[in-house]
Amino acid sequence: MSAVAERTRSERRESASSGGPLTGTGRLLRFMLRRDRVRFPVWVLAVSIMAAYFSNVIALVMDEEALNAMTAFAANPIMGLIGGPGFGFDAITVPRFVVGMYGTSLMLGAAFMSITTISRHTRVEEQTGRAELIRANVVGRHAPLAAALVVAALMNIVMALLTGLTMMSSAAEPAPAGSLLFGAGLGAAGLAFAGVAAVTVQLSPFSRAASGFAGLVLGVSFVVRGLGDMSAVQNGDLAWLSWLSPLGWPQQTAPFTNDDWWPLLLGVALFALLVALAFALQSRRDLAAGILPDRLGRAAAPGWLRGPLSLAYRLQRPSIAGWSIAMLLGGVTFGAFTRPMADGAEGMPEQIVGIMGGADGIVEGYVGFMGVYFAMMVAAFAIISVQSLRAEEQGVRTEAVLATGVGRSAWLLSWTLVTAIGSLWLLALAGVGEGIGAAAGMNDWSMFWPVAFGHAAQVPAVWLLLGLSVGLYGVSPRILGLAWAVFIVGALLSLFGDMLDLDDVVLSASPFRHVGEYPAENVSWAGIAVLTGIGAVCAALGAIVFRRRDLTTA
Structure with a gap:
């Protein structure tokens, strides 16, 4: 009887193993x-x-x-x-x-x-x-x-x-x-x-x-x-x-x-x-x-690849490179639409012209708006960058790094610093591309630097969302989705708040509305300071809390 049962189980295993x-x-x-x-x-x-x-x-x-x-x-x-x-x-x-x-x-x-x-x-x-x-x-x-x-x-x-x-x-x-x-x-x-x-x-x-x-x-x-x-x-x-x-x-x-x-x-x-x-x-x-083959690495690591900051840069370098190409090309492409915006200003409805800064300022209004728009894209990059820390932690790679002389705060803040600098770099590239496209289309190269500066000036809004993401990650990787919720609400308020005629108190909840759409508006240095400060405080608190929680490896 036992032999028959054993043979039946063996036949079932063979049948299952021969499945498609x-x-x-x-x-x-x-x-x-x-x-x-x-x-x-x-x-x-x-x-x-x-x-x-x-x-x-x-x-x-x-x-x-x-x-x-x-x-x-x-x-x-x-x-x-x-x-x-x-x-x-x-x-x-x-x-x-x-x-x-x-x-x-x-x-x-x-x-x-x-x-x-x-x-x-x-x-x-x-x-x-x-x-x-x-x-x-x-x-x-x-x-x-x-x-x-x-x-x-x-x-x-x-x-x-x-x-x-x-x-x-x-x-x-x-x-x-x-x-x-x-x-x-x-x-x-x-x-x-x-x-x-x-x-x-x-x-x-x-x-x-x-x-x-x-x-x-x-x-x-x-x-x-x-x-x-x-x-x-x-x-x-x-x-x-x-x-x-x-x-x-x-x-x-x-x-x-x-x-x-x-x-x-x-x-x-x-x-x-x-x-x-x-x-x-x-x-x-x-x-x-x-499918894509891995490149062979060097037999010995270069001298600069010895600390948490250089490691964070090395890990984020491919992502930053890809985003850099996208930001530069996107800036040039959307900058090329500056001339059609200027040519069509007279035929646009009054509501549009008013929102874009009037017929005389529609060019500045358009490129100023695009600075905020690119800031939203780069904010998505920053949140995704922090999300990748969860994969590092669950893949037990974070544990291996922290087993060395690298402290938890140094590891997390190094990653944050690279992402923050990368965000500024990406917005600057978008501004350069937008400036080239707009200046070439308008045949006015004096507008290049104002456009480039106006895009880069939007980075404090990105830094605030980056700091919030780091703070949430420090508490628990599972609640990082709250950063996406803040991002979505802020983006919707910035894009559609004026159309819905919402109160200024409600609109101020968006981090993208406090810097000013330069060159159409003056840059608010107070807004830059407040957004940067809040982001830095959130990141610091996240690093402190991260030192006190267990790593999540499953």
Whole structure:
């Protein structure tokens, strides 16, 4: 009897071991869903509730006259950059305004959700060694990636449904078809970047680099879409660029205006192609390795690589290099739109001209606004940089460094200092690029230095968010998401607060509103001092608290 039982168990093991590359996907899926039992609903509700919030607030605070005044934004290139081409703004309604002004921001949230989900369940698991333990069981080669993709797909599907349903029940009373289409557009954008992340996690053995590659693709997609939409609102020749971006396809559905569903098929098709590519790449690499080969290091470390500061720089150098290229190119590109802004000032509505500083100051208003806009991008870099400390800590690399003569405070503050200097460098590069583009377009090189200085002067807002992130990390890596919440609220208040005619007390909650949009406005040195001081205090408190907590290695 025992021999028969032993033979049966052996046959079962052989049968299981002969399974395909997707063996064990269902069990891993259940494990990932249990692991994300908090993260899943938080991300999904964050995006869908934000859409419902915008729909209700706009419907309650804006009367018909104020809403009709927003039709002026359809002719503004900045409107195209921030929100999109503004379909239906010639006969504007609350649902059309919500889609046109906030749709891109919500798509970015869905994209970040997908990128972090794929990286969390694939590359991070390999980097920490947990994937090797899982693969030691009866688990197929592609099962972890397949399960992670299913989790990301479920998150986007649930988010799309909740967004559509919450919008339908809002005070704006939108049409059901348009609400569901808008939600489906957010889900399609999230799916597309889940596919992007599935490919990038195959390229590098490090989760930070893999997520950085995906973030770079997202940034390029945003810039390409922005250029196309800025051209579209001016009836330019570059509107076709919007069709090259996964963020542009959901916008082309024009919810509540045209209600075209077919552009979403482009996002789904891209997701399918990228998933197939990801599986093909995974078949060509070893576990915990990447497609891109690692460079051979030196036999001995250089003399300067001996302290925590140089180590922090060495680890952040690839990320800073990638962001540097993006900031410089983005600055030149958006600076080139200064001439169209100046040429179109006379034909712009009074509301736009007034917000941009008047007809005589529209150039200064545009480049001043772009300084704040680039500061928001660099603030995202700073928060992501602090988030990477969590990967260092969980990967047991922090423990190895602190086992030497490096103190905890020195390790954390060295990383903070490199990120702070890197933030200033990135904003300066964006200012140089913007200055070159604007000066060349206007044929006035006297504006180069004011534009470059105006961009660099925005760095204290970034430093405040950096210090807050370091402070939260010092307490616990799990609460770093609060820094993203402060960033999102600050960015929304800065971008849309004036349109909603909010009180100055409310607007002052944004860290991006205290320096001044130079050269359109004077630089507030008091604001610079206060923002820098708060950031420094938060970072110092984070270093003190970090000395007293246990490291998180699992």
